[in-house]
Amino acid sequence: MYGSVPLIVRLLASSVSVANRAGKIVRDVMSKGELGIVEKGKDDYQTEADRSAQRCIVASLAAQYPNLKIIGEEDSLEDEGEVVSDWLVNEIDKEILKLQCPPNLQEVKEEDIVVWVDPLDGTSEYTQGFLEHVTVLIGIAVNETPVAGVIHQPYYKNIVEGDKKIGRTIWGLHGVGVGGFTPAPPPESIVITTTRSHSNPVEAEEALKVMNASKVLRVGGAGYKVLQLLEGNASIYVFASPGCKKWDTCAPEAILSAAGGKLTDILGNFYKYGANVTKPNKTGVLAAVNNELHSYALERIPEKLQETLANK
Numbered sequence: 001m002y003g004s005v006p007l008i009v010r011l012l013a014s015s016v017s018v019a020n021r022a023g024k025i026v027r028d029v030m031s032k033g034e035l036g037i038v039e040k041g042k043d044d045y046q047t048e049a050d051r052s053a054q055r056c057i058v059a060s061l062a063a064q065y066p067n068l069k070i071i072g073e074e075d076s077l078e079d080e081g082e083v084v085s086d087w088l089v090n091e092i093d094k095e096i097l098k099l100q101c102p103p104n105l106q107e108v109k110e111e112d113i114v115v116w117v118d119p120l121d122g123t124s125e126y127t128q129g130f131l132e133h134v135t136v137l138i139g140i141a142v143n144e145t146p147v148a149g150v151i152h153q154p155y156y157k158n159i160v161e162g163d164k165k166i167g168r169t170i171w172g173l174h175g176v177g178v179g180g181f182t183p184a185p186p187p188e189s190i191v192i193t194t195t196r197s198h199s200n201p202v203e204a205e206e207a208l209k210v211m212n213a214s215k216v217l218r219v220g221g222a223g224y225k226v227l228q229l230l231e232g233n234a235s236i237y238v239f240a241s242p243g244c245k246k247w248d249t250c251a252p253e254a255i256l257s258a259a260g261g262k263l264t265d266i267l268g269n270f271y272k273y274g275a276n277v278t279k280p281n282k283t284g285v286l287a288a289v290n291n292e293l294h295s296y297a298l299e300r301i302p303e304k305l306q307e308t309l310a311n312k
Ligand SMILES: Nc1ncnc2c1ncn2[C@@H]1O[C@H](COP(=O)(O)O)[C@@H](O)[C@H]1OP(=O)(O)O
Pocket: 042, 043, 044, 045, 073, 118, 120, 121, 122, 123, 124, 194, 195, 196, 197, 198, 219, 220, 221, 222, 239, 242, 243, 244, 245, 248
């Protein structure tokens, strides 16, 4: 079915449906109240929601697209076999299927794609009750570049046709644009968004000071921070330290760039998202909704800080 629709569009449409299901899993685990927190490392936690949402996403996509390379944050789960049948999603979002695939992506094959999955971005915030910061991220990279992606917000409250609804799904596709929300222009004065739970070392705080910002918005998750840019609440996303990984930035970068923005490291270089790259984004994150704001930020980052991160 839908075989005539180019693969990249089908995969994005499946990712939207799968992310919605994963978001419900995230809510269900929280309402049951048994988070099953495991400490993976310093300031690095995993909950039952991270584990179950990962299983749902990976199993659902692998069943439909068997030759796809899928890399998930929680890949090292020991009991990978345990997937509840109710988690296997084969629905496909009909609205996304209608998108006109840009010519340069029409011939993309499963072998050219790496899907980067962050089943729950903002785990610290999830465990601390900052639920609106939590997102589910599915990023689609073709030949190392993020070209499509989904950011799902399980706790976003909206009213659709008079009814209260929970959750929304933002998508982006290069050459087509973005959807699932209303983009807004950046704020009049510079507003920075940065981490709230992974403390910036002193030299990284320096990167915030030099931006001359009127406000610093400290929120959790890479997905939620990029949404702050897209919705006009912040101008620049600065994280001048290691800690983020490819699954944190792939979907946000795809959507931001589909909207005309830019996400790079602190040196201004793009990350690569091929199957064999190292997972950590060791040289930080610098992102903005347009090239002008990105250049404004990049020019101000102290060279010494760039050197420190590059040599880590
Ligand atoms: N030191 C770190 N250790 C583990 N994950 C990190 C670290 N720093 C950032 N991250 C990941 O990047 C996301 C964005 O970081 P921050 O909110 O600090 O700006 C975090 O939600 C977390 O993703 P996750 O919650 O999926 O583990």
